[in-house]
Amino acid sequence: MRWWATASIRVRLTAWYTAVLALMLVVYAAVTFLAVRHEFHEQLEEEAHANAELAAATSPEARVEQQLDEILLVLALGLPVVVALAGAGGYLMARRALAPIDQLAAESRRITADRLHERLTVPNAHDEIGRLAAVVNETFGRLESSFDQLRRFTADASHELRTPLSVIRGIGELGLRETRTPAEYKEAMGSMLEEVDRLTRLVDTLLQLSRGDAGMLRLSRDVVDLADLAREVAASLNLLAEERRQRVDVAAAASVRVLADRSVLRDAVTNLVDNAIKYSPAGSTIRIHVDGGPERATLTVADEGAGIAPEHRDRIFDRFYRIDEARSREMGGAGLGLAIAKWAVEANGGQIALEPAGIGSVFRISLPRATAAGKSG
Amino acid sequence: MVRVLIVEDERKLAQVLSTALQAEHYDVVVAATGEDGFYRASAERFDLVLLDLMLPGRSGLEILKTLRQRHVDTPVLILTARDGVEDRVLGLDRGADDYLVKPFALPELLARIRALLRRGRPSDVFRLKVADLEMDLVARRVARGDRALDLTGREFELLEYLLRHHGHLVSREMLARDVWKEPRRATPLDNVIDVQMARLRRKVDSDGAPRLIHTVRGVGFVVREGEP
Numbered sequence: 001m002r003w004w005a006t007a008s009i010r011v012r013l014t015a016w017y018t019a020v021l022a023l024m025l026v027v028y029a030a031v032t033f034l035a036v037r038h039e040f041h042e043q044l045e046e047e048a049h050a051n052a053e054l055a056a057a058t059s060p061e062a063r064v065e066q067q068l069d070e071i072l073l074v075l076a077l078g079l080p081v082v083v084a085l086a087g088a089g090g091y092l093m094a095r096r097a098l099a100p101i102d103q104l105a106a107e108s109r110r111i112t113a114d115r116l117h118e119r120l121t122v123p124n125a126h127d128e129i130g131r132l133a134a135v136v137n138e139t140f141g142r143l144e145s146s147f148d149q150l151r152r153f154t155a156d157a158s159h160e161l162r163t164p165l166s167v168i169r170g171i172g173e174l175g176l177r178e179t180r181t182p183a184e185y186k187e188a189m190g191s192m193l194e195e196v197d198r199l200t201r202l203v204d205t206l207l208q209l210s211r212g213d214a215g216m217l218r219l220s221r222d223v224v225d226l227a228d229l230a231r232e233v234a235a236s237l238n239l240l241a242e243e244r245r246q247r248v249d250v251a252a253a254a255s256v257r258v259l260a261d262r263s264v265l266r267d268a269v270t271n272l273v274d275n276a277i278k279y280s281p282a283g284s285t286i287r288i289h290v291d292g293g294p295e296r297a298t299l300t301v302a303d304e305g306a307g308i309a310p311e312h313r314d315r316i317f318d319r320f321y322r323i324d325e326a327r328s329r330e331m332g333g334a335g336l337g338l339a340i341a342k343w344a345v346e347a348n349g350g351q352i353a354l355e356p357a358g359i360g361s362v363f364r365i366s367l368p369r370a371t372a373a374g375k376s377g
Numbered sequence: 378m379v380r381v382l383i384v385e386d387e388r389k390l391a392q393v394l395s396t397a398l399q400a401e402h403y404d405v406v407v408a409a410t411g412e413d414g415f416y417r418a419s420a421e422r423f424d425l426v427l428l429d430l431m432l433p434g435r436s437g438l439e440i441l442k443t444l445r446q447r448h449v450d451t452p453v454l455i456l457t458a459r460d461g462v463e464d465r466v467l468g469l470d471r472g473a474d475d476y477l478v479k480p481f482a483l484p485e486l487l488a489r490i491r492a493l494l495r496r497g498r499p500s501d502v503f504r505l506k507v508a509d510l511e512m513d514l515v516a517r518r519v520a521r522g523d524r525a526l527d528l529t530g531r532e533f534e535l536l537e538y539l540l541r542h543h544g545h546l547v548s549r550e551m552l553a554r555d556v557w558k559e560p561r562r563a564t565p566l567d568n569v570i571d572v573q574m575a576r577l578r579r580k581v582d583s584d585g586a587p588r589l590i591h592t593v594r595g596v597g598f599v600v601r602e603g604e605p
Contacts, residue, residue: 192595236557237565239573274568
């Protein structure tokens with residue numbers, strides 16, 4: 001690396017400015033000097049012409065040369081002084097101008113992971129430094145919210161993992177406290193195993209999500225007929241709907257094909273329909289609607305349940321987020337169904353959203369359509 | 378007597394496995410290290426090897442590869458904590474006959490062991506019978522005593538699977554994979570299985586007849602005469 005790349009901006013700025021100034025001054029001085037000399041010589045010639053008969057006693061040429069030498073001396077001595085003064089002034093100016101950056105750096109360094117709520121002071125929002133500070137502040141904002149999310153996720157995950165563990169432990173300790181009948185032991189162990197099952201599934205789901213986050217899951221690209229997929233999911237969950245005297249209706253346009261990993265996408269739709277069945281009243285209808293635009297295909301799942309209150313809408317896809325903790329736990333969920341659905345749809349290049357709806361809730365999955373050139377399947 | 382070699386370094390797991398297999402009347406030998414396992418598998422005769430992949434000293438995959446190179450073709454069931462597709466493929470490619478991901482359910486392990494031991498023998502049974510419950514798989518007729526049962530397609534498959542594992546526990550994982558053909562088990566499917574099982578039970582175990590389908594809490598289901 002050259003020396004100037006390692007010097008501070010302030011030094012580089014001053015050096016450039018001084019060099020350019022010196023060059024300009026030298027050129028300016030040289031031009032001035034030459035012009036003055038030219039002028040003197042012309043005058044001299046005119047005078048010589050006019051006073052031709054007067055033979056000059058003193059040589060005017062020698063006098064002019066002397067004056068020119070004096071000018072040259074002044075220029076040669078004055079120029080470095082002017083440049084030096086201007087350089088020093090520039091150096092000070094640069095310090096003043098760049099001081100806020102040093103301050104910014106010092107402030108940023110103070111904002112560590114546990115002080116992410118702090119922000120940089122913005123001295124003047126309109127200049128370059130102010131804009132930089134604003135950008136850095138926005139970055140801190142995003143960092144803060146992702147740290148918050150991570151913290152919440154860790155807290156939720158450890159809660160979810162610890163709950164079954166403490167149940168298992170409690171049952172075991174209780175069982176050992178006094179002698180019980182074989183039937184009671186069987187009951188206790190069965191209930192332990194249920195918790196183990198819950199733990200296993202939770203760990204599986206978390207692993208799947210974190211592998212997805214890390215980009216370690218390789219998804220296949222199949223041509224999936226969304227109508228087929230919708231009917232398949234409806235058929236597989238129909239039994240659950242029947243139990244609650246609900247109907248699962250599928251309305252689908254013909255051959256709406258997308259490129260996606262079939263089983264992953266199916267998980268997403270299954271989770272949506274399962275939620276719809278769980279959270280709508282007995283006797284209601286769950287509607288799956290498949291439609292294809294020119295570029296995107298959509299699949300919506302609409303139910304006639306209570307819907308989702310506005311305050312929950314933003315976080316409904318967050319991991320472990322539950323609207324009604326007690327109720328969904330009772331139904332065996334860990335609050336990961338929609339998070340999985342979101343991950344599954346986005347991993348396939350689509351979007352999932354909760355649509356505003358009059359009654360119930362409407363989830364919309366939108367995916368890019370498979371091109372006509374794609375394989376048929 | 379069927380001899381099974383367990384190569385597993387985790388002492389408690391080895392103990393659980395050996396107890397479970399002995400309860401099923403297998404003759405069990407436990408090897409706690411890769412070296413010991415390899416030595417026994419090549420020197421003695423076993424009908425089946427349960428092989429842990431992560432072993433101190435010699436890895437399970439290495440043992441498997443060397444055994445196969447030496448033409449020891451005892452069926453090998455791999456137990457692994459890694460559930461990546463690559464790991465499974467690697468294991469099966471090296472000559473394993475089946476694999477099971479930890480933590481596994483014992484009923485499933487036992488069912489897979491039975492399946493491996495049964496291999497090569499025809500299982501062409503067209504009639505299944507437990508107590509007074511009879512299934513004709515060709516005519517697709519089911520009767521409890523002299524009462525004919527009207528089962529849906531899925532109920533029929535479910536009952537057939539239960540009867541084929543008559544007397545043995547069947548877990549929800551096994552049902553999900555073998556009857557519903559779903560490779561992944563998810564909560565919705567578990568609920569579907571439970572509802573389907575409840576319906577099947579209403580048809581099979583009604584009218585005061587002795588119960589045949591039993592739920593074993595935390596494990597799964599079993600078809601058996603009398604209490605489980």
